[in-house]
Amino acid sequence: MTEVAKYVGVSAMTVSRAFRQDASVSEETRKRIMDAVDALGYVLDQSAGSLSSRRTGFIAALVPSINNSNFSDTARGITDALDNTGLQLLLGYTDYSTEREEQLIESMLRRRPEGIILTGGSHTQRARRMLENAAIPVVETWEIPERPINHVVGFSNSEAMSLLVRELAGKGYRRFGYIGGTTARDTRGSQRRSGFLKTVEELGLGVGRLISFGVPPISMEQGAQAIISMLERWPDTEVVLCVSDLSAFGAIMECRRRGMRVPEDIAIAGFGDYEISSICHPRITTINVDCYGIGKQAAARLLDALQTGDAVRNEITLTSYKVVLREST
């Protein structure tokens, strides 16, 4: 920057000001400076700037998996909301592990983000402590934690699944099955499962039939495997709900490959309303979740908090979800 300043014959401070839109620099000086910047190929050093201004311009966000389009939609919602705010997203994926989340939180906090967006409400003790110490707004997303850290933007996975069960029971289905991953690591999956079990029981439909198939991230292939187990163990199952559309898709394709008709021989539903579910044949009944909106609103809550100096704490923003009945049930 000193170089640019010398080149133009002004002080470094004036060059610094020329880069800020709100700063008072005469148009002529700014033009001369910008020409010099161009000629010298100078690029502002933000790490030095943020040390001085105490504003890094970073927002950190952690998602379980970047290969899952639900979460990448949320990430896109965040980046879109951050557009033109001068804030940049520092993205990490936890791989559904709270230990990895803890590590990531630490390495993120070293960059001094101005706010942080997390997925879910399960964190290690140390992660919680670090977040509290950081004294930055925190937004937990995608579920309603029992003990929120700060802001929450999400919905009840359990109630959403419950709603789907009720809708399908209303269509006359009675023998319900559920396909999901091992729940220890995936709290949202576990909430969906408990919503399923509770509602099946409440409706007097007997005991829900459960097939678990390994740790998240859940794949289409695992859905295919799981439906095989389901049919072996409980051949008279009428409808199977899956923890996500991806496993539902795998299950449906496997059924068709075996010559079964969906939904005539077995009905199958998913969760998440991935693009695939509205395209594949048969189209998949699912719960539409506002993934993009979760990201957008989480970022908006963060921006609010940054502007107001975090006056509004512990606000819970509920995002919408709805049952989408399609051909697969």
Added chain:
Amino acid sequence: MTEVAKYVGVSAMTVSRAFRQDASVSEETRKRIMDAVDALGYVLDQSAGSLSSRRTGFIAALVPSINNSNFSDTARGITDALDNTGLQLLLGYTDYSTEREEQLIESMLRRRPEGIILTGGSHTQRARRMLENAAIPVVETWEIPERPINHVVGFSNSEAMSLLVRELAGKGYRRFGYIGGTTARDTRGSQRRSGFLKTVEELGLGVGRLISFGVPPISMEQGAQAIISMLERWPDTEVVLCVSDLSAFGAIMECRRRGMRVPEDIAIAGFGDYEISSICHPRITTINVDCYGIGKQAAARLLDALQTGDAVRNEITLTSYKVVLREST
């Protein structure tokens, strides 16, 4: 940090050293420092550190779209390769726009990344200049640019598509169609298309039948729309190649919905070997690309360059691809 130093009764410098594994600090002192760090909930400020050490610990990577599993696999390859190197990924998505890429490159360079990974070889003039000025290793991926900036990790999209055409011609198909997006923004798509056209002509199969359907990112839905146009315009088409598996999937599902048999009535193939293609029914013929490996190797090239002080320049690393023949053709 001063606070921790006071708390323990050592100098700030010793605290700083305690954080580095290679630094010489007595085990006892380090333990006392780390206990204090824990008690005070202190987290190292890396932005200050990097200003001083001239090492930010950032690697920047730009991908066209984060919602596309091919590219998110590449991103995962990069993060995995960066694991335990102390380097952190700064990820951005260009939305297939070189203008947006230019903006992103600038905002990334302000963070002083130690290296940068790009997708493709098309960049604005100014982007190229900024990259050259930055004097950091650059890796272009996913294709073989005509005029590489520095390192390249990719493959010829044109030759890969050509290979697929030859394989299918070998199976007896003659009337070839192609479904892709408008090519202006997507250079890989455009290379695939030209590989298709060239090869169909070389094999004496007449003129390839082209349907274009809007700007990337290409969706499953667009694939479904495109196959309708294809069948209206050239009803006797025998086999349709698609710019990606996603559009191929949409096309196949649309055909099945219309009661057409795939591949008996029409054969359809994709590109990219997304998970969906090995799961859906019928399974989709495609080109398997080593997406994850592209990311992993790109990061490896960068790490090499950083270690050797960038001795090896302009190295081209070819990544593998292979035709995967499945039920859809």
Added chain:
DNA sequence: CTGTTAGCGCCTTCAG
């Protein structure tokens, strides 16, 4: 509108 001074929090370098 522009310049000067000081310092952000850490690490490099040099001493001890």
Added chain:
DNA sequence: CTGAAGGCGCTAACAG
């Protein structure tokens, strides 16, 4: 193995 001095490149705060 530990400490002290100085500075990384920028911007806040104040002055003019």
